[in-house]
Amino acid sequence: MVDIRTLEDADVADWTRALSTGFLRNPVVGEEELAYRRSFLDLNRTLGAFDKGRCVATFRSFPQELTAVGGAPVRADAISNVTVSPTHRRRGLLGRMMAADLDAAKERGDTVATLIAAEYPIYGRYGFGPATWTTQWEIDVPRTGLDPRWSGPECGGRIDLVDGADVRKLGPELHERLRARQHGAIDRDERWWKANTGALPYPNHPWTEPHYATYRAPDGELQGLVVYAADDNWNDNKQPQNTATVRGLDAVTPAAERALWQYVASIDWITKVRTGYRAPDDLLPDVFPDPRAARVTSHADWLWVRILDVVRAMEARTYQGGGSLVLDVVDPAGYTGGRFRLEAGPEGASCTPTKDGAELTLDVRELASLWLGDASAVRLAALGMVTEERAGAAAAADALLRTSRRPWCPDIF
Numbered sequence: 001m002v003d004i005r006t007l008e009d010a011d012v013a014d015w016t017r018a019l020s021t022g023f024l025r026n027p028v029v030g031e032e033e034l035a036y037r038r039s040f041l042d043l044n045r046t047l048g049a050f051d052k053g054r055c056v057a058t059f060r061s062f063p064q065e066l067t068a069v070g071g072a073p074v075r076a077d078a079i080s081n082v083t084v085s086p087t088h089r090r091r092g093l094l095g096r097m098m099a100a101d102l103d104a105a106k107e108r109g110d111t112v113a114t115l116i117a118a119e120y121p122i123y124g125r126y127g128f129g130p131a132t133w134t135t136q137w138e139i140d141v142p143r144t145g146l147d148p149r150w151s152g153p154e155c156g157g158r159i160d161l162v163d164g165a166d167v168r169k170l171g172p173e174l175h176e177r178l179r180a181r182q183h184g185a186i187d188r189d190e191r192w193w194k195a196n197t198g199a200l201p202y203p204n205h206p207w208t209e210p211h212y213a214t215y216r217a218p219d220g221e222l223q224g225l226v227v228y229a230a231d232d233n234w235n236d237n238k239q240p241q242n243t244a245t246v247r248g249l250d251a252v253t254p255a256a257e258r259a260l261w262q263y264v265a266s267i268d269w270i271t272k273v274r275t276g277y278r279a280p281d282d283l284l285p286d287v288f289p290d291p292r293a294a295r296v297t298s299h300a301d302w303l304w305v306r307i308l309d310v311v312r313a314m315e316a317r318t319y320q321g322g323g324s325l326v327l328d329v330v331d332p333a334g335y336t337g338g339r340f341r342l343e344a345g346p347e348g349a350s351c352t353p354t355k356d357g358a359e360l361t362l363d364v365r366e367l368a369s370l371w372l373g374d375a376s377a378v379r380l381a382a383l384g385m386v387t388e389e390r391a392g393a394a395a396a397a398d399a400l401l402r403t404s405r406r407p408w409c410p411d412i413f
């Protein structure tokens with residue numbers, strides 16, 4: 001029998017080797033990588049599966065805050081580093097590790113669990129649903145229609161180049177404001193800021209220093225930050241054809257978002273901009289006079305959510321309109337299923353167990369996709385993924401649950 005348990009310090013090297021094997025990376029683990037792992041691994045929340053003493057599967061979780069619709073942070077069990085060695089696949093090891101972790105999360109009182117899925121078909125069976133999506137664009141700069149004489153924001157705001165140390169000081173507070181206004185966003189710890197500004201480079205991944213630029217409003221308030229790197233590419237006719245790759249763009253106002261995209265697309269020599277993973281309804285393509293200059297290069301599900309406590313999750317978010325809806329939530333794993341009446345208004349919401357007749361029956365997985373405001377119950381009903389017990393209930397759910405801007409998680413974990 002393969003033993004699944006939390007790690008002891010002596011297991012970390014073997015666990016890291018198994019992790020690298022599962023992710024098809026170099027399985028030889030150097031001292032530097034080991035020290036890096038040890039610096040943040042919470043062994044109480046790091047699981048390994050051991051067969052004859054050798055680690056053959058990995059799983060880790062950590063505490064996270066996820067922004068609900070309306071800006072409140074909810075406690076999440078963030079899951080990462082999930083692997084099962086190819087020698088031990090399809091014997092139920094992931095299922096056993098997931099059950100152990102979700103049991104512990106439920107016991108702790110976490111409202112949801114979250115993850116970024118490597119492959120779409122893996123996590124639905126554990127009650128996770130895709131809750132945010134992401135889009136990458138490639139911008140053909142000469143086609144944007146931007147005025148080549150542009151020299152900074154017209155509104156009187158300003159853009160300044162800063163360095164990594166400045167970003168470590170300014171960035172965390174800016175991000176706190178961003179996540180309070182962006183449902184689907186998650187918190188970033190100090191390690192995130194160090195890792196993303198070169199102060200804590202990931203072993204085996206050579207760091208290249210990017211450019212950092214901030215946007216300040218006319219009154220001097222910091223409202224945005226863009227991080228980008230550029231290549232060095234000239235054609236045979238001695239014309240610059242450089243590509244800027246955006247590593248991140250955090251904006252807390254539309255003015256900052258517009259100005260920073262305009263800035264990146266106006267840098268001399270840059271003829272192409274790769275945007276990185278953006279919100280699917282980013283202002284991006286439409287900030288240009290010719291939005292067709294931006295071509296979608298990928299569009300996919302991003303953050304997956306597993307609701308562990310329906311009452312707390314539904315009461316944590318806000319609702320644009322008012323109304324009442326009885327949901328029959330099916331949760332085969334038994335964490336949070338049942339029938340609930342959701343009563344919502346602009347001042348707040350209550351979600352209480354009820355014996356009233358259900359209007360909509362759905363798996364906890366579909367509720368997760370609806371919870372962050374992105375999915376449409378009408379569409380899910382058309383797909384046979386939710387059942388209307390009362391005609392019109394799906395449309396009523398959409399009126400209650402959907403949001404005018406889409407959820408977005410800017411980070412990967």
Ligand SMILES: CC(=O)SCCNC(=O)CCNC(=O)[C@H](O)C(C)(C)COP(=O)(O)OP(=O)(O)OC[C@H]1O[C@@H](n2cnc3c(N)ncnc32)[C@H](O)[C@@H]1OP(=O)(O)O
Pocket residue numbers: 022023079080081082083084085088089090091092093094095096115116117118119121122125
């Ligand atoms: C949050 C993250 O870390 S995402 C990263 C996930 N890791 C990877 O993708 C690395 C490569 N893949 C792996 O390591 C493994 O294949 C894992 C972890 C995805 C699955 O591990 P396994 O131990 O094989 O899963 P397990 O045997 O518990 O499977 C449970 C069920 O999921 C299904 N399943 C597992 N992986 C997949 C997959 N990639 N695609 C489709 N179905 C899958 C199994 O067939 C099984 O179905 P069943 O319940 O109908 O029998």
